[in-house]
Amino acid sequence: MEMNSKEIVESGLLELYALGTLEGAELDMVSNALETDPALKNELDQVEDAIFLFAQAHAVTPNPTVKALLMGTVHYIERLKKGEVPAQLPVLNENTRVDYFNEWLEREDMQLNPDFNEAQVSIISQEQDKMTAIVWLKSGALPETHENEYEKFLIVEGTCDITIETTVHALRAGDYLSIPLYVDHHVRVTSQVPCKIILQRVKC
Amino acid sequence: MNSTGRNFIEILKTREPGTISQLYDCYAPALYGSIFRIVKSHTAAEQILEHTFLRTIEDIDQLTNSAVLFTTMHGIARASACENVLLNTLNNREISTHPDDQINAVSYTELMEGMEYQCGEVVRHLYLEGHSLTHTSQTLAISADKVKTQLRSGLAHIHRKINGSQNVLGATVITSPLIQF
Secondary structure, eight states: OOOOHHHHHHHTHHHHHHHTOOOHHHHHHHHHHHHHOHHHHHHHHHHHHHHHHHHHHTOOOOOHHHHHHHHHHHHHHHHHHTTOOOOOOOOOOTTOOGGGGHHHHTOGGGSOOTTOOSEEEEEEEEOSSEEEEEEEESSEEEEEOOSSEEEEEEEEESOEEEEETTEEEEEOTTOEEEEOTTOOEEEEEOSSSOEEEEEEEEEO | OOTTOHHHHHHHTTTOHHHHHHHHHHHHHHHHHHHHHHHOOHHHHHHHHHHHHHHHHHHGGGSOTTOBHHHHHHHHHHHHHHHHHHHHHHTTOOOOOOGGGOOOOHHHHHHHTTSOHHHHHHHIIIIISOOOHHHHHHHHTOOHHHHHHHHHHHHHHHHHHHHHOGGGGTSOOOSSOOOBO
């Protein structure tokens, strides 16, 4: 059914369009009308404004490590685009030594940024079954539980306490710890300097 | 951040880390709240939030000049969250009821105050829980056309409520929030 702009506004189709739930002939009709009618575009702006304001009203601040991981991933993707070959790395275990990672620990583009805030991530390698990264934490990481990946820590610099449920593991340079699935755990940095960690997440 | 957008979008197309960082600070909390409302799990919400930003950055060159960045990102986030819920339902997995995974619903209640009951139900189903138009229509036993007009009324109510009384949420609302490109 063809509608003019006024009918589109009154029908509520613009709201569905803004939410991305419109399909087929209705989507085509609204898209075409928006291209030719600035007033309808203006109306859509109002709807989108409302959606943003509603989302703002329900805003929840994500864990700071999410941003650090995102920025690390963006950097890693750019490196791959420039021709870097993804490294194939072994799964960390209690025998893994920090100096195995010297190639990455000494890289100029994988050092702590001067504007470092709470957490920084430099991804060494993103493979099908695992992700390996250098992570810096200033004060720690919030409690979390993993259901589909094992998290493994190898401490490079500084010290931290990793609490798995109620057991506290005090770690320093060279120490290794693996977090079991389905258990609540968190990290608290205990050194003056940021704790530098080789972090690996292995899919199960 | 340049809210008029054109210069910002040109910079964003360079994928410069500082710009991406600003984009994250501006939009991540609003997107994360929307995602979490649907998936009800912080682990899943964090993964979807990261996916939303990575896909936006990847697709930035292909987005049309008339698009609004937040709405585009919100669409990606919402679709991914709905897909996650669908997969969990198919896999028959339980949704987390951990106390830390619950959001304070005070602002929601305040926003909905004065809204007609059916309007509120439509907003809740379509927007907060990410259901489809058909599902909402069937669940509420009202026609698809009625769902559309109720959604329109509901969003208009929210718009009036937020613009009319910024204090109702106990927070300052950004008045020119959308980045257009």
